[in-house]
Amino acid sequence: METDNFDTLSVAVDSLTRKGYTDSFKAEEHCIVALYSKKEYQPEDLKIVHSFRFEGMTNPADETELFAIAAKDGLKGTLVMSYSAEHSQNVELIKKIREI
Template sequence: METQNFETLSEAINNLTQKGYTDNFVAEDTCIKALYAKKEYQPEDLKVDGFYRFEGMTNPSDQSKLFAISTNDGIKGTLTMSYSANHSQNIELIKQLK
């Protein structure tokens, strides 16, 4: 995937959606779920095609990362990881992504 710079998270998500990354992934306790496809995956079943980092406008420590992900069975989507104290993603599963 080519490298692009986006001003906002929503701009990046919209661009990736146009490129076919239409599902939303969430990293739960024991798996990463594709919400629309209603499927569960382990990190080895997923590939990170690209990622983008964003910092908050008012607080530079309010960071997030957007991952463009494809699965071994053809699902493409995004996973948003917030580095704020109120995130609900399983960071250890995300770290295992290729």
């Protein structure tokens, strides 16, 4: 994927959706779930194609990272990871996904 520079998270997600990253992933306790297709994956079934970091508007410490992810079965989607104190992602599972 070519490198894009995005000013906001919403612009990045919109652009990736137009490029075929149409599902949304969430890292739960034991697996990573594709929210629209309801498929469940293990980290070894996924690859991070690209990632983008965004700093908070009011507090630069409130970082968010957007991952463009491709599954072995062809499904593509995005995963949004907030580094704030109030996030609901399983960070350890996300760290196990390999980057290409």
